[in-house]
Structures are given as C-alpha cells and as structure tokens.
Amino acid sequence: MIIVFLGPPGSGKGTQADILHDNHGFFHFDTGSRLRAEIASGSELGQRIASFTNAGKLVPIEIIKEMILKFLREADAERIMFDGFPRNLAQAEVLDEGLKEYGDDLDYAVYLEIDEDNLLARIVNRRFCSKCGEIYNLISKPPKQAGICDNDGAELTQRKDDTEEVFGTRLKVYLEETKPVLDYYRQAGKLHTIDGDYDIEDVSRAVAELLGV
Numbered sequence: 289m290i291i292v293f294l295g296p297p298g299s300g301k302g303t304q305a306d307i308l309h310d311n312h313g314f315f316h317f318d319t320g321s322r323l324r325a326e327i328a329s330g331s332e333l334g335q336r337i338a339s340f341t342n343a344g345k346l347v348p349i350e351i352i353k354e355m356i357l358k359f360l361r362e363a364d365a366e367r368i369m370f371d372g373f374p375r376n377l378a379q380a381e382v383l384d385e386g387l388k389e390y391g392d393d394l395d396y397a398v399y400l401e402i403d404e405d406n407l408l409a410r411i412v413n414r415r416f417c418s419k420c421g422e423i424y425n426l427i428s429k430p431p432k433q434a435g436i437c438d439n440d441g442a443e444l445t446q447r448k449d450d451t452e453e454v455f456g457t458r459l460k461v462y463l464e465e466t467k468p469v470l471d472y473y474r475q476a477g478k479l480h481t482i483d484g485d486y487d488i489e490d491v492s493r494a495v496a497e498l499l500g501v
C-alpha cells in the first residue's frame with residue numbers, strides 16, 4: 289500500500305505519521321531527511337544533490353524523482369508513506385511518474401484537515417519548556433503553574449514562529465500551494481479527508497480505519 293499523507297503545519301500530521309510508522313509498519317519518505325541522508329551517504333546522487341543545496345538552489349524535480357525511485361526500490365516495503373510530499377502539483381505529477389516506473393500506484397492521499405481558526409488558536413497558545421522540551425498548550429494542556437514546566441520548574445517559552453502573524457502567513461502559503469495537489473488527487477478519486485480537530489487517538493483511529501490497517 290502506498291499513501292501520501294498531507295496536512296498543514298500544526299495539524300499534528302507529524303505525530304500521526306509517527307503512529308503509522310510505529311504501529312502499522314509504514315516506511316516513511318520525508319523529502320528533507322531523504323535529501324540529507326543521500327548527501328551524507330556520499331553517493332553519486334548525493335553529490336549531485338549537494339551541488340544544488342550547497343549553492344543554495346532548489347533541488348530539481350528530476351532529481352527528486354530519482355530519489356523517490358531509489359527509495360522505493362531500496363525500501364521494497366509493503367507499506368509506504370510519503371509524508372508532507374507532494375507540496376505542489378509538479379511534485380504530485382513526478383510522484384505518479386516515479387510510482388509508475390516502479391510498477392505501482394498510489395492507493396490513498398490522506399489529508400488531515402483542521403479548521404483554520406482552531407489551528408491558529410492551537411499554535412499561538414503553544415509553549416515549550418526551555419529545559420526538557422515538554423510541549424504545553426495554554427488552553428488544552430496548561431502547566432499547573434503559569435509559565436513554569438511541571439517536570440522541572442524551568443521557564444516556558446514561545447517559539448518565535450508561533451505568533452498569529454508568522455504562522456498565519458505560513459499557513460496561507462501552505463494552503464495556496466496544496467490546493468492544486470488536493471484537487472489533483474480528488475480528480476483521481478484518491479483524496480480522503482480526515483477531520484483532524486480531535487484527540488490524537490481519535491484521529492489515528494480514523495486514519496487506520498480508512499486504510500484498513
């Protein structure tokens with residue numbers, strides 16, 4: 289089974305992807321870490337990738353496709369998940385080409401949808417412990433004592449990106465870029481939207497039910 293797993297920043301997609309990996313054995317393709325791993329391996333492909341990233345250039349889509357094919361062949365896994373990929377229509381098309389060359393086909397495009405206002409509220413109320421990294425939410429998971437970590441008494445901080453202004457812009461860019469991708473999968477009859485406005489357990493149950501795993 290091959291799936292793509294999409295969702296806006298802050299939607300909890302990362303957590304759900306981890307659950308699919310840990311509990312359901314999905315092999316995980318995430319572009320950023322694949323690019324880094326390929327470069328670190330010193331392979332011929334990695335050297336070509338580095339020639340772009342070192343120059344601060346975007347890695348061309350043909351190289352992304354090569355990387356996808358290499359991943360599929362090396363993984364040779366029953367369950368594969370593309371996490372946060374494709375980001376745009378060109379990548380969605382290249383993924384289809386890669387899968388075709390590999391001799392397989394996409395089964396599901398799963399989109400974790402969250403109400404935009406909920407998402408913003410979730411983000412601006414997020415706080416981190418500067419010491420142990422524990423994540424709090426002033427509304428859904430507040431610390432016992434305001435501004436102080438329950439674990440170690442260290443001060444809680446807010447990430448610079450977690451303001452309505454910065455995050456709102458990031459979200460807007462994501463939604464604009466992703467809309468054509470969602471339309472592409474909808475037309476192919478492969479788009480499945482999961483309501484992400486619930487607890488982690490409820491959402492992961494809905495995802496597993498959809499995929500029949």
Ligand SMILES: [Zn+2]
Nearest residue numbers: 417420437439
């Ligand atoms: Zn702490």
